[in-house]
Amino acid sequence: MPPSKRCAEWLDRISLYLDGELAEQLCRELEQHLAECPDCHVVFNTTRRTIELYRRYGRVSMPEGARERLFRVLNLEDLLRDESGAK
């Protein structure tokens, strides 16, 4: 069952709400709707959880090897030696 038009309008605002950018009055109305509408409630909860999961597990860092090769490309490899000496 597709969500009603009214639901679609509320769902359009959940990102602003999550980012603290929704006007105070609309926040309260959205909270009211979420309390009354199980479908929107699920979408809201799982959207928030999606963001949390990516925040925690979605990062990618340069691998140590890539960092070392970058230092070499930039002729900074002697600084890598300083680092390992300092440890």
Next chain:
Amino acid sequence: MPVARRMKGELSEADLLDALRRGDRQAFAAVIDRCGDTVYHVAYRLLGSREEAEDILQETFLQAFQHLKDFRGEARLCTWLYRIAYNLALMRLRRKEPETVSIDQPILLENDEEVPRELLDWCCLPEEELLRAELRSVLDEAIRSLPASLRTVFLLRDVEGLSTEEVAEILGISTDAVKTRLHRARLQLRERLSRYFAEELAGR
């Protein structure tokens, strides 16, 4: 006395920039450690390969350090580097897949992916439960399936935690466009994860 380790989080932006302009090599190392991970992340998520991400990482810092005089200090130094990285990665992506990259064009307004269909409430499953389900590869797969224009906004805003203004600056789009794309990216990812968890739980 070498200042590399001390320089890393503490030095103010202005001092770091002064040191760079004096050609202080410790400062170059400090910039790599301050901005390098995100540079790599942007390139990796756009291009999907570690080798290519590393190429872009090197090109970005080579280009930035050669053109330091062009940096006007209006944005943060890292923001400037991310912008260079993004543009380099995008150029390469266009060479690789000219037909699929329509990053600057307005994206279709209606997208089925953004009408929530899967309404399983998996939000409160315990973390171990989610992790057992090969979470990382599921997250990777889902973000890879986003259009490039949404993917970059999502990773910079939600994963890297940059501000809307910073992301707008890096991508050269308006803050409103950042907000719209972020919302669409979140809904699409939510849909994909929900579908995954629904199947996962049904299969037990």
